Amino acid sequence: MADTERWQPMVERASLAARKAGEILQDWRERFTVSEKSRSNLVTEADFAAEKAIHETLSEAFPDHGYLGEEGLSENASTADYVWIIDPLDGTGNYVHGFPYYCVSIGLQYQGRMVVGVIYDPTRDELFTAAEGCGAWKNGKRLQVSGTTQLSQAMCVASLPVAGDPNHPALARFIRALPHAQTIQRLGSAEMNLAYLAAGHLDAFWSSTLKPWDMAAGIVLVQEAGGTLSNLTGGPIDIHACEILACSSSTLQTELVPILKQD
Known part of the structure; x- marks a missing residue:
């Protein structure tokens, strides 16, 4: 079939x-x-x-x-x-x-x-x-991902904890990535972020605070649109873990992983 x-x-x-x-x-x-x-x-x-x-x-x-x-x-x-x-x-x-x-x-x-x-x-x-x-x-x-390969040209989105501790690792990752990306936003919907990445509107999205239903559908969209998916250290993604790194290209993923996994 x-x-x-x-x-x-x-x-x-x-x-x-x-x-x-x-x-x-x-x-x-x-x-x-x-x-x-x-x-x-x-x-x-x-x-x-x-x-x-x-x-x-x-x-x-x-x-x-x-x-x-x-x-x-x-x-x-x-x-x-x-x-x-x-x-x-x-x-x-x-x-x-x-x-x-x-x-x-x-x-x-x-x-x-x-x-x-x-x-x-x-x-x-x-x-x-x-x-x-x-x-x-x-x-x-x-749909097709943008294919952006350089972080300096990438529009990125990061999830940040709601009313979280100022010392939360997610904030540290956000600050570390800021000097490297063209822009980094927080938009408030992980699944919309993944849909927009699949559509070529965003180039990278990462989070360490998601539940399965926050990324299940978006994972399929990104995969089928030609994007890459991993956890924050570059390993295989697991929807029952809380981490995701979605990128428009493997080159962009390779550049982001060392920045995000320094915690």
Whole structure:
């Protein structure tokens, strides 16, 4: 069976689920402003409602699959061959403030490897999809990483801890990398960062504080768009660890690793 035939039903169903969840998030977003004291509860309700819609849409088609989600969803996640890894809202802080950089993220793991990734940006109606051996796409247009090879020409994004200790290693890495990169940003959504890297808008992204659902879908997008993935020391990536280094080229990865692993 060709890769396209094998994974296309999963991509299509995950795309449907992501769009449903995106509609829910946008509906809830209109119900509050950032000044409301109760906004955290509303965000929680939006998270749960979106995750429920995703789970129902996927499980209707794939009842024997496993499920793992940020909002406590866990069904056969350690025993099933196929496991859906779900983040109904990646970029909560941005969402609360109305900053349009957040997304719905759905990844599919098969026997330990990520094979399908779907990321939906409801503010721009941009659907990023990828499947093993099938390439990466945005609204039907093929994606490719920028191919940038020099850190001095690279737009980088780093995850930093929220309200973290000023001595946190992530801050030290950020400061060490600053003199070397053309620019370094913190944008607040790891999955959007990975989608944008796959689309060629960013050249490198790293983090040491992620959960599986923060990177599962984006990993497939970056792989299928021609990017490189590793942990911060250049070793194999593991979605159940917390580290990721995604780059537009292996040359850029080689330049970044010594800077990032000095802790």
